[in-house]
């Protein structure tokens with residue numbers, strides 16, 4: 692039940708920005724920028740992290756969650772086969788890059804099955820759709836693009852839910868703020884909540900957006916776009932802000948700040 696959310700016009704929220712390079716803005720780019728502006732600039736210059744077992748596991752688990760809604764509950768005896776089909780269909784190239792062995796894949800399937808057992812037990816009241824992709828011309832050469840895991844209806848309004856397969860939720864606030872902004876742009880309504888939930892632990896980060904908070908996010912995203920454009924036009928670097936995320940930053944090898952942080956951490 693994937694739903695592409697698109698808008699066949701120009702929203703124009705970024706028309707007023709100083710003109711510059713056209714690029715896609717996603718929750719991932721916005722989060723990267725807030726953590727370390729130089730890492731976000733690196734993404735626009737084509738430096739993406741290499742695929743990892745952890746990211747592959749998360750992506751495959753999300754396909755399994757979507758299959759649950761599209762085709763119904765997956766039986767235990769079918770689980771491995773369903774994982775193989777999903778992996779082959781969506782992540783064949785990634786598996787090749789990871790040089791994944793059969794035993795390695797089987798171990799991942801077992802981990803995902805344990806996650807799926809927890810996932811099935813979650814309440815799904817008011818479920819509307821899963822994997823809601825958006826692709827929005829936001830004006831000024833900026834496309835806002837990405838995907839929300841799921842949307843639910845509740846008595847208070849729409850709930851946007853992002854399922855996490857890891858246990859680390861402390862850095863999810865900006866992603867939820869971004870989704871709330873997108874929902875407002877596409878539907879002209881403020882979602883009641885935007886939530887990130889760890890399927891592994893049940894822990895939940897919960898945001899209750901307001902008109903003001905959505906406008907503040909829009910302004911922050913606009914400021915990011917201008918900062919990135921300036922750096923690209925002048926060929927300068929942006930601030931490097933080291934943190935635990937340096938461990939998987941594609942710029943780490945040539946980044947003294949990041950290497951120092953990794954040593955300390």
Ligand code: SF4
Pocket residue numbers: 727729730931932933934936937940941942943946948949950
């Ligand atoms: S290694 Fe760390 S400090 Fe350096 S660019 Fe990447 S995220 Fe920023």
